[in-house]
């Protein structure tokens with residue numbers, strides 16, 4: 001991938017990183033403000049459920065934030081666009097649609113195939129053991 005496109009992706013990722021940090025800070029402030037206790041247990045339960053949902057979303061965003069940071073580091077170290085598994089270049093088409101990709105299409109497919117194969121084995125093993133129960 002050429003330097004301009006890589007720089008463009010890096011810029012996009014830095015912007016996304018800032019958006020996620022801003023969003024996380026808003027969540028922290030929101031959770032601190034909504035730390036009230038309610039006399040009605042149903043109201044309290046609703047608030048707690050809302051907080052749990054919010055934290056679950058933040059957890060997903062936290063993982064995204066880590067992936068973005070790692071991708072920015074890969075760009076800065078000249079490793080962006082190189083497959084972690086085989087060392088061959090990752091297609092530009094894949095990087096443009098999924099810039100945090102660490103595997104080429106071939107390696108990704110191999111890994112997904114092995115995962116689905118092991119899932120089928122576990123499912124089959126589960127059925128077998130279920131029959132013995």
Ligand SMILES: [Zn+2]
Nearest residue numbers: 083086104107
């Ligand atoms: Zn590969």
